[in-house]
Every structure is written in C-alpha cells, then in structure tokens.
Amino acid sequence: MPITETERDDVQTQIPFLLSRMMGLEDRAETTVGRMVIQLTRDLIENRIAAGEQLNSIDLARRFGLSRTPVREALVLLEKEGLIDVPPRRRPRAAWISPQRIAEVYELRAELYGLVARKAAQRISAPDLARLKHILSRMEQSHLLDDWSSYFWYNVLYHEHLASAVGNTTLKRSIDALGVMVLQLRNRNMRPLAHRKRSFADHARLTMAIEDGDDTLAAALSRTLVLAGLSRLKDEFPETGQ
Amino acid sequence: MPITETERDDVQTQIPFLLSRMMGLEDRAETTVGRMVIQLTRDLIENRIAAGEQLNSIDLARRFGLSRTPVREALVLLEKEGLIDVPPRRRPRAAWISPQRIAEVYELRAELYGLVARKAAQRISAPDLARLKHILSRMEQSHLLDDWSSYFWYNVLYHEHLASAVGNTTLKRSIDALGVMVLQLRNRNMRPLAHRKRSFADHARLTMAIEDGDDTLAAALSRTLVLAGLSRLKDEFPETGQ
C-alpha cells in the first residue's frame, strides 16, 4: 500500500529531535546555539559542507543572523562531537576522518550494537518492540519506494530507538557519539539499492530475533550489520584501513 | 628503597598532560581555555568543588583573571565531558551522578577495559610494556608509602597508557570519556588501604597476563578490576544501583 505525503515527510520532521537526542542536546534544543548545531550537523551529514571545507565564525554569524559569540559556542560543541576541527588561532574545518579511524569507529560500534541487541532481546518492553516494528515497516516502505534518504533516516531512528529501549543512558550516549561521527558515511552507504536490500533483510531478521528473545542471534546480527557497512565502505574506498 | 622527593612529585607534574589526553584537549592544552578546563577538572575530581555546587561565570572569570567569554567556553567543554550541568539561563552546577548512572558507567567501562586488555595482551610493544611495568612499580611505591593520592594518579596513568598502547584512538577516547566522568569516585575509592591492596594485586597480575600474552585472563582481570571498584562503591553508598 502506498504511503501518503505526510507519512513520507514524517521522518524529515523528526530529524532535529533525533539529532538532539543523539548529540545530548535535549536541554539546549530550544536555544539558538542548539538549533545552529543541529543545522550545521545536517549540512555536514548531507554533505552540503564537504569534509575539509573551511568554516569561519564570521560567515556563520552572518548566515544565522547572530554574532560570533554563540557561533563560537556551537563550533566548540561540533568539535566535541568530532564533526569539525578547530585548531587554535586557525579557522575551523569540517572534519576529515582517516580510513583507519573509520574502521575503528565501525568496529567499536559493532561491539556496542552487539551489547545493545543482547540486552534488548532480554528485556525489551512490548511498547518499545511495537515502535521498533513500526519503524521497520517505514524502512520497508522507503526501501520499496527507492527513497534512500528516508530509508537512511529511518535506519538511524531504528537504532536510536533500540538503544533507548534498553534503558542504559550511558551506553546509548557512547553509541550515539560514535554514530554521529560517521553519519555522513552511513548516509552515503544507504544509496545503492543492493546495500539497502541487505540492510533491510538484516534489520527484519534482527527485529524477529529481539521479539523471540534470542539474544545471541540478535547480538550477532547487530554486529554483522555494522561490519557489513564497513566492508561496503572498504569496497567503495579501498584505502579504508584493515 | 625509599623514593626521592622529585620522584614522588613526578605524577603531580604529569596530571595536566594526563587529563589533557584523556579529555581530548591536546590541541587546546596551551590555550587559556584549556588550562582553565584542566584546573576546574582537578577541582572537581579532588572535590574542592563539591557535587551540586553552584559555579557562575562571573566568579570564575574573576578567579582566573579573564572575562566571561572564555569562561563560558570552558564551561561548555566541561559540560560535554559530563563534569558539570549547564541548564539554559541557569547557573552551572557541578554534576551529580545518580547511583544508576554510576553503575552504568562502571559496567560499560568494565566491558571496554576488557577489550583493551585483550588487545594489549595480543599486541603490546616491548617499550609500551616496559613503561607499563614502570608505572606499576610507582603504584607499588605509592602503595607502600600509603600515599593514596599518588597511587590514584598512577593508577589512572596506568590505564591511560594501556589504552594508548593498543593504538585504537577511538576506543581510547570512549574509555577516557567514561573514566573522566567518574574520576572523582575513583579517587575516593583508592583511599582505604584494603582497596589499594586489592587494586595493586589485580594490576600486578594483569601486567603479567599482558606480558604472557594471555588475552583471556587479561580481559577477565580488567573487567573484575572495574567491577570491584563498583562493588566497593556500593558498599560505601548502598543506594548505588541494583
């Protein structure tokens, strides 16, 4: 059954909240600085600001209609998230992540996703599982419509929700921090149809494993899911370290 | 053999560098803001600023002989490290960590320390191992002298070095971020002689396991080490987690 326009746009409206949660900006979400951080994060993830590109506080202040003071605050926050580099006395640059570092992030994500999936399979609540299945169905719809952007964001939402569902704030924040650092790559990675196909199959099976309480399988699928992403990156950019 | 005054003070001089590395401030280490962050971090860890205490930017600016602008930047950095809370429009407060959260942090640290120890046992270099043993010997000296403060800092240094030695920056940054959040508790925890005694025995055995390349034992000891810390906290503050 085809989805309506409002449903298609649903995930778009959720993005700022999703990113706020992932970046620990819940409190600041309504502040000027918080909104600026979210907007710049989206620009970086969706590659409107390319890796390595210069970013100075004066232009940003003009762009957001603010002074440099709050802009600098936003830049500090973005640097702490690993999205930009701010060398002292030099102009900020959109971060460039080395292949080596990409591999490290993905491998640690695989480990932590494994932990989350294990715990989720052991003790997810019925409403959380229902919500997870709902997000999965949206992933399927986006996949069938070849809407890779929606698919990507629903995918991010799926994992963010799964991590919330296990009720361990610390584990969630650690995973989210790693996830945000490579969101731009995860985005690129969802474009080819074949990747989405496999991704969806894995998520569908993972959801079942969680529902069945099969923690070992859930953990293994989660790890595989992440490592598959890494190996696709390696195919696309062979220089991505071992 | 007794250690000299300079040797005793050695770890004290290293603290700012150690904290810089753990907080990802290497670049900013020489900046005004960086120094302020390190100083405030020490005040928080060593409990000169108590959990929940108010911290306003005007007093801090006076104290450091600066204006509020760089002070606010330092406060943003400290908030991102989880050391203070800065609610919008409200005064910053030294963070209070719930027992639940303490348990989460320790459990995740146990997991990640396990990973580090496993990798270290598999591929630590000879110079790194030598340095580790050196730090261990300093821990022993401090222990024998009943110098709990030095013992504590050498202990932190031991783990920081071990994490460096495996050559995974991402894993190290994740562990360090968690470690800094609970440094104040780790500090308290090293005061009772009995705790130091057990801690030293565990570290001595861990070092041997790493030297022997026994990755399974090294991982198990590392996890136990952290979880023992948690269980001591639970004894002292019975309200700490389930």
Place this chain on the structure above:
DNA sequence: ATATTTCATAGTGTATGCACTTATGCCAAA
C-alpha cells in the same frame, strides 16, 4: 621560472556592555 619576503586582508581570541531572566531576601499575611 621558482623561491622568499613583504604586506594588506581576513579571521581569531578576549573584553565589555546591555537587555533580559533567575535567584534571593525581605516584609506582609496567615
């Protein structure tokens, strides 16, 4: 041509000021 120095321009780091919000202490009322 290529490398080196010079210098104007652009950008950073910090201080200061001000409008607005939150905290505090006092007084009145129960």
Place this chain on the structure above:
DNA sequence: TTTGGCATAAGTGCATACACTATGAAATAT
C-alpha cells in the same frame, strides 16, 4: 513560625569592539 509575593540583586545570553595572528597574493630575490 511558616507561606506567599515582590523588589532588588545577581547572572545569563548575545552583540560589539579591538588587539593580535594567520593567510594569501604581490613584490623581490634566486
């Protein structure tokens, strides 16, 4: 003696200003 309300003090968030540093292009030397 406590409670509620209000005036005042204290603090935050942002804008602006300015000294200092990096950057890049022209001018000079190789």
